Amino acid sequence: MPVFDCHSWLGGSIVPGMAQSVETLAKNMEAAGVDRALVFSAHARVVDPLAGNRLVQAVVDRSPGLYGCLVGHLNRPESSVGAMRELMSKRRFLALAVMGRTAEEPITKAMADDMLNAYRRYTKPIMLYALNADSVRGALEIAKAYPMLRVVMLGMGGRDWRDAIRAAHAATNILLETSGSLECAKLAAAVETIGPHRVVFGSWSPHTSAPVAIGMVEDSRISDDAKRRIFWDNAVRLFDLDGAPTPEGE
């Protein structure tokens, strides 16, 4: 079963040498059986959006299996919008991740309006961390205010995954990304409530290694068809990659 990892970071690992370069990313992906990955820049999140996203551009340009997710920081609006203007129209940048000071900090519509108004013309998905109930509420507010944008909840609510599933049920432009809490029960509940077509696989590597994240999906009590959609089909549709080569075709 091919795997598209929608949530993989370049840099930011506590363990030395992990996810620091295109070589280590490729090696980790191959060992884990990941065929494609959407790469986020840790440098963009914690240091400088423009420089960090340019690093990701350099990485995705060198590896056909990698795509970029542009990281915008709410406290660095000028640099973030600059990065957006420079990179977002490129085919290999597939989405915008809107980040606050920490992954746990809720992002509200008021906080994100400026950045989202600058971004909406690209018509690509946005990614928001949703690792607790407050963050889920913020993401839901944004999803309802921007119905033309597809909103991916990174971490699908963390331990508050029931809130994330309820939010996705309330707004059909929300998709849930599988990282966050390592609990099999959340995937079965999500598939039952919103269907398998609105859940995408993400590992949050190197924070959680891809094999560990894959193991959770494989252990979940959902059909093989649902797993295939989560691992691959939904990401291809979300990012409009139907024309891109598949792992089977290579």
Add this chain to the structure above:
Amino acid sequence: MDQSLDINTLYGPLPAASVDLSIDDLQALMGKHGIAACCTLSTIGVLLDHNAGNAATMAACREVQRLVPAATVNPIAYFGGEGPAMQFQEDGFKVVRFYPAWQGWPYLFAPFRTLLSTLAARDIPVIVHLDGPGSATQLLDCVGDIPIRLVLADVDDRQVSEAVALMRQHPNLFVETSGLSATGAVKLLVAAVGAERVLFGSGAPARPLGSALASIRHAGLSEHDLARVMGLNARALLGIG
């Protein structure tokens, strides 16, 4: 013969985990993933009453030979004496597990320290479940010079450096792997302290057994180290073949 042993499993009611934690489910998971034995205990002993829970654990483990019994005690409800340690040894429990965060008691806690002394006197190993950076350091402050074999459970990637620092000071200290989900964390730990002090644990069925296994099998360990981590170390610690 497969010597794999998962040192960290639970069964019974656990509302926080949203899963059915029946003994049957645990056995089904073991079969699916090829785990030969599991060290387990009833959640009733952790959440409600350690005496009732320990009785349930022993009953389940007598029925299913592949399950290795772990006892538990809530130090808040321990009023001194050697009774629990004596009873555990008599009943055949192989290890005692402690849950400070779930039960709301601090790592530096006098009744806990007394309990540890009584368990150390009978050479019964213990597993203590941690709760974030700093908790292992507080735990070892509590242990002091008590000569007990101690397993740190739920160590995550933020606590690897803390575990390594403590393990270099305390030769009787081990780490269980269920929290080590970060890329490269298991290999880093094995390189720093040696494979003989790392024990496979999953937290199943509350957490996915497949994930826990993947973190070990994809760690890039040698066959020899893999065998040790997957069960030989735990069997030596628990004194089982």
